[in-house]
Amino acid sequence: MATAEHRRRRLLAVVRREGGSWTTRRCMELYRALGWGCQRSTSRHDLQLCARRGDLIEHGPVNGRWYTANTATRTWGGAAR
Numbered sequence: 001m002a003t004a005e006h007r008r009r010r011l012l013a014v015v016r017r018e019g020g021s022w023t024t025r026r027c028m029e030l031y032r033a034l035g036w037g038c039q040r041s042t043s044r045h046d047l048q049l050c051a052r053r054g055d056l057i058e059h060g061p062v063n064g065r066w067y068t069a070n071t072a073t074r075t076w077g078g079a080a081r
Helices: 004-018 024-033 040-052
Strands: 056-059 066-069
Touching (some): 004 066, 040 056
Antiparallel strands (some): 056 066
């Protein structure tokens, strides 16, 4: 299993490369494709944390959230790349 930081970095790289809307389900599908079977709560937490750090933008209501890449910044956890 990947470390949490490695998993999130990989998620952000794919989100930036593929673009579009990212839901918890899409995140889970990515993790499964990478061989990182994880629970829904892990995917949800990773997306929320990336949004709090400014790497993703959160959209929609609480029970229907989706995320997009924040193209205004190229940071990971507040540190310039």
